[in-house]
Amino acid sequence: MEIKKFKVGNYHAEVTALLGDSGVKFEAKPAVVICPGGSYMYVSKREAEPIAYDFLAQGYQVFILRYSTIGSMIEAEGRTAERDEMYKIASMVEPDKVLGSEFPNPLIELALTLAHIRENIHEYNVDSDNIGVLGFSAGGHLAASLGVHWNQEWLGELTGKESRWYRPNFQVLGYPILDYDMNRIIAEERGIGDPQYMSMASRMVFGGTIEDDILDKATVKNYVSKNTPPTFLWHTGEDRLVFIKNSLDFADALEQHNVPWELHTFHKGDHGLSVATNITGKVNPHVQKWVPLMFEWLDEIT
Template identity: 35%
Template structure:
């Protein structure tokens, strides 16, 4: 595996988990790339929704990376800033696709909670002219081909002026400033956070999952997202598990911080996701690589 830390700016970077090119199997095969977007209420980035997720995607033959976008109240309007950083990461991956054997038509975002919001932002905003101009590239360089929002917060309500918002023990700025870029945001600024209404013909297919019992991010976020995808004739798969709290990640011992993070039913979300992905990433022609098997590989 090729693990690198790629700086994006002074406060954000992403870690790569590129699979090595074997001389025995999948020789010369270009693989999908999954950019993992941890949650954390845009206040921090959760380890539980980072490397373990990337390694799980590695286990099914995908390259992966984890975006450590800017949090800790170092910038206002964290969601918009994080979107720009995610686009920087995707641009870097496409620019280095030949070097690491990345399939440029199989760039995927997978995000959890606030990272799920970011995944939906990436899926619905990648084509906007302003971001391509800001990053000095063609919009197609930023294209998101598939998205996997997990218990995603697709929208948020304005908080009382001066309130710190969730999950911040010692906040440097108010929750409204963190989410909307203003302590007393206008209706337009609040709606700009709502990426559920930004679905259009540029939006890629999605695999969506949530739990009915989620008390932090209402399951209605995922239902509304699916409905908007349906209205625009965008393919999707939606799984709502009845039992389970917010933040289950892989729902097994790998990512459990407490007993309730282990849920043997929700655990199957990744298996379902892999089955869904296979329709998009398993190409019959050239599926097992472009070069012939090298019988001398064991001599290296």
């Protein structure tokens, strides 16, 4: 395996490429760009390499996007911070300070990542017609944002690229948050969730002031169309941070637009399971099945 890294965007995003065979003498491989979760506050480690190795084993070239967050900003300054300390730092951020995590900046970084891969397919030994995105939680929101907005003129203006360079051929979404306002309303109705955490997470995504236009564009189910790529979703019914209705509503929107989709729901299991094995520290043998189910689905649609 060969490891390469490159920067994207104007803040502190970095991509780690995990490559199997590469070079023009080898057959081009499918590729996936992984967007770990972390509330747009940090990038979760257990939602990065663990699933990356599964894709490598299946013959994919893998790219992990560590998009701009307050966590990557801290690291860029040469510091480290545990999650609890990061929450404390995030709670004290000035309303007008730009962190790089605000929508649509991570989306721009993801689009530029796919464009970079397609512009360098011979270096990475990638099939330009089989490049997808995968995301968990907030990373699922990021992946889905590209899936619904890739052909929008405004995104092309922000990236300076033609949309064909960053069109995803498929998307995989694990317990994704796809409607922030709806998720907040459900939490309030059920009397669960930490209001302070939810407010802080909102600040990471929307900045100090939530603009109606940005909230609308970030509500990705509103923009599902016939141009949305084939989608694989999975979620757990016991998730009390990102409610399963996020995935149910998105699947319904995909169905209405005749987009190929597959949704797997598991009753047991809390938020953030990733591959649900020992390597992640959250073991759930039943939920682990989403990984082989996903690869079976990918074999069918690609």
